Amino acid sequence: MASVSCDNKQESELKLKLKLYSYWRSSCSFRVRIALNLKGLKYEYKAVNLAKGEQFSPEFTELNPIGYVPVLVDGDLVLSDSFAILLAANIISSSVQPLQNLATLKCIEEKISSDPDVKLAWAQHYTKKGFVALERLLKDYAGRFATGDEVYLADLFLAPQIHAAIKRFNVDMTQFPLLSRLNEAYNEIPAFQDAMPEKQPDTPLASAS
Structure with missing residues (x-):
């Protein structure tokens, strides 16, 4: 029994070593937060304010030279791309999400x-x-x-983009009944809700409320 307790303690300590460099409104960070929540992995939230350019600070670019969030740090292991963290990509990450990025919108401006x-x-x-x-x-x-009766990778990619479409870009979702139904399903899952942008410690919405 003693060895089991020791193993559990080591596992707990390992989980607490996780650090997630995130921005409250980043949909890439959003889907990684969902994944960590679903796995029950505790992590230290490290806010990176993209609007203030903190992603280009020497401290952050040492972790991720390209200057993107999220970055997941597990001891000496640094994963600096949500694709690597989630081990896949799909139509959402190539056809929708990049076109909502702060950098893309700034370029348009x-x-x-x-x-x-x-x-x-x-x-x-x-x-x-x-x-x-x-x-x-x-x-x-x-x-x-999205692809069945259990949460799979597609849902982790899809939920943040539906959220952004509604909250940031005022997209009329009445023309997308299937996606609207999926969004309602996501809203019932604590792991998704806890990962919401407005619930992150660096959201300006927290101080405004």
Whole structure:
């Protein structure tokens, strides 16, 4: 029994060594938070304010030279890409999520127009385009969740983008009944809810409430 207690203690200590460098509104970070929550892995939240450019600080770029979040640190192991952390990618990560990124929207502001309505329309256009494809793709596979009745990788990628579409880009979801239903299912799962941007310690929404 003593050895079992020791093993449990070591496992607990190992879990506490995890550090997640995250930004409250980053959808890449969002899906990794969901994955860690589903696995029951405790981690230290390290806020990186992308809006203030903290991702380009010497301390952070030493962890991830490209300057992106999330970064997951487990002792000497540093995983600096959500694809590596989750070991896969899908249509969401290539057709929707990159086009909602802060860096992409900033480029539009600098190269095309500083009008906030232009950025919003651009993000809405490509989000809707991706969602149309997803509605068609998932209609023959979805159960309670995107690809069945259990949470799989697709759900971790999909939930943050639906959330961003609704909260950040004011996308009319009435034209996406399947995705809307999936969003309702995600909203019932504590692991998803605890990973929500507005529940992270660095969200400005916390101080505003």
